[in-house]
Amino acid sequence: MYNLPASEARQRWSDLIDHAHREPVAITVRGREQVVVLEAELARRALQALEDAMDRAAVDRARRELAEDPETLPLEQVARELGITLG
Incomplete structure (x- = not known):
């Protein structure tokens, strides 16, 4: 550099x-x-790579948490709590 x-x-x-x-x-x-x-394109690619890495880390973290506490909720319950209507 x-x-x-x-x-x-x-x-x-x-x-x-x-x-x-x-x-x-x-x-x-x-x-x-x-x-x-x-260069702008290099910045875009670098930011995208960083976001992708952060997303992968979040998925890994969620998988570990799920493995430690496998309790899940039905989709209908989650939708109701979030005020989302399932079609």
Whole structure:
């Protein structure tokens, strides 16, 4: 990842955007990374991968909880409690 001081990023914004199409650019303030500029499609894919991983973790957690306490409720009862009409 390419690092660029914030003061330089302001002066070379169009260069920064061009560079971000090739690889992420970390903007630094006093030598510490503050934000990262990256290509939009890469950001979308990264966020989707993170969401997918979080979903898998939630499913795994739910499966473990169900295995520990297998008590289940009938669909009709859950729907009634949530105020949902089953068709």
